Amino acid sequence: MELYAEIEKRENGIKIIEMHTAGEPTRIVVKGYPPILGSNILEKRRYVKDNLDWIRKRILFEPRGHKDQYGAIILDEKTNSEADVSVLFMHNAEGYSTMCGHATIALGRFLIDSDHLYPPPIPDDSGKVTLKIECPCGIVPTFIHTYTTSSGQLRSNPNLPVSFQSVPSFSVAVDCVLEILINGRRKSVKFDIGFGGAFYVIVAASELGFDNSCLDSNDLSLIVKVANDLSNHVRQSKYVGNIRHPSSEHSELNFLYGTIITDGRDGSEDGGSRNLCVFADCEIDRSPCGSGVSARMALLYAKGIVEIGKPCYYESALGGDGFTGKVVREVSICDVDGSEKENLRAVVVEVGGKAYYCGVSTFVIEENDPYKNGFIIRT
Numbered sequence: 001m002e003l004y005a006e007i008e009k010r011e012n013g014i015k016i017i018e019m020h021t022a023g024e025p026t027r028i029v030v031k032g033y034p035p036i037l038g039s040n041i042l043e044k045r046r047y048v049k050d051n052l053d054w055i056r057k058r059i060l061f062e063p064r065g066h067k068d069q070y071g072a073i074i075l076d077e078k079t080n081s082e083a084d085v086s087v088l089f090m091h092n093a094e095g096y097s098t099m100c101g102h103a104t105i106a107l108g109r110f111l112i113d114s115d116h117l118y119p120p121p122i123p124d125d126s127g128k129v130t131l132k133i134e135c136p137c138g139i140v141p142t143f144i145h146t147y148t149t150s151s152g153q154l155r156s157n158p159n160l161p162v163s164f165q166s167v168p169s170f171s172v173a174v175d176c177v178l179e180i181l182i183n184g185r186r187k188s189v190k191f192d193i194g195f196g197g198a199f200y201v202i203v204a205a206s207e208l209g210f211d212n213s214c215l216d217s218n219d220l221s222l223i224v225k226v227a228n229d230l231s232n233h234v235r236q237s238k239y240v241g242n243i244r245h246p247s248s249e250h251s252e253l254n255f256l257y258g259t260i261i262t263d264g265r266d267g268s269e270d271g272g273s274r275n276l277c278v279f280a281d282c283e284i285d286r287s288p289c290g291s292g293v294s295a296r297m298a299l300l301y302a303k304g305i306v307e308i309g310k311p312c313y314y315e316s317a318l319g320g321d322g323f324t325g326k327v328v329r330e331v332s333i334c335d336v337d338g339s340e341k342e343n344l345r346a347v348v349v350e351v352g353g354k355a356y357y358c359g360v361s362t363f364v365i366e367e368n369d370p371y372k373n374g375f376i377i378r379t
């Protein structure tokens with residue numbers, strides 16, 4: 001499918017390739033964004049937030065999108081000479097994620113298939129291409145299986161997973177306890193906090209008084225509310241002080257992105273576990289959440305539950321086609337001056353999953369449309 005050629009034909013409007021990764025959408029903005037100013041990726045992230053946020057709402061909100069829509073912007077020029085490309089992510093609330101695993105997996109395929117990169121990537125002998133994708137949290141090496149068409153074009157292999165290696169991921173706090181109101185009752189809840197490019201609370205469904213059937217997709221409304229309440233409580237609790245990246249260069253990453261509710265099967269013999277990530281403003285990740293898998297694996301490693309190389313498998317509320325995760329090595333985190341943050345045992349986690357194309361869109365906005373700036377209906 002030559003989707004990029006299709007989009008090239010269209011002259012005006014915001015041009016988008018639609019993909020999903022394990023069910024979670026990524027609306028990849030290919031063309032049509034005004035210049036995004038800033039000399040590095042965090043400055044550009046701030047610029048879109050402060051100056052171009054109306055475009056995010058038009059792209060992600062209704063009537064073109066919905067509450068759980070997710071997007072990525074490929075920057076016209078990379079902002080780090082060590083990267084092949086720089087990208088921003090966007091979601092429904094404050095707006096701009098610091099890391100997104102599911103979108104990185106989708107972008108991996110798209111960047112190969114669109115002939116977007118110059119010089120063109122060169123596969124190794126097994127057909128694998130490594131792309132360094134710069135995300136707001138740092139550079140994320142991404143591995144894509146490719147093949148060459150009979151006319152000599154390099155294309156991603158849709159049958160094999162794309163994987164990426166996380167930025168240094170770490171355990172932030174374990175066995176935290178807070179009392180929260182669930183279904184009208186006060187309950188003391190135990191949870192962990194981990195970082196995998198973004199900060200997450202990780203909590204077992206049983207801690208919240210639910211059985212694991214709450215992680216089935218037929219009715220998530222109550223559990224999503226509980227997850228969102230827990231995120232808000234943690235943001236106002238003493239634990240907010242722990243949500244701090246050790247490198248001062250990364251202070252813009254210092255916020256709690258969401259809560260991941262798990263089935264409690266951490267480190268199970270078969271390495272499998274189901275979880276549900278609720279991030280931003282009650283946004284539900286249809287995928288197992290790539291940055292969440294990195295955070296979970298970092299916590300499991302810190303607790304001595306998994307060792308380097310142990311393959312784990314994560315599925316979302318949709319079940320089925322999930323993400324793999326494994327710790328690949330220990331690393332230390334350096335500050336801007338290059339000094340190592342000694343006490344912090346961080347790890348690089350490799351996460352793999354499959355992404356698929358699902359459309360090509362060109363959005364138009366009519367000036368007299370009263371809903372041109374987008375809206376969200378909540379149920």
Ligand SMILES: O=C(O)[C@H]1NCC[C@@H]1O
Nearest residue numbers: 099100101102289290291
């Ligand atoms: O896979 C991930 O990391 C993302 N999915 C939506 C929320 C996270 O950014």
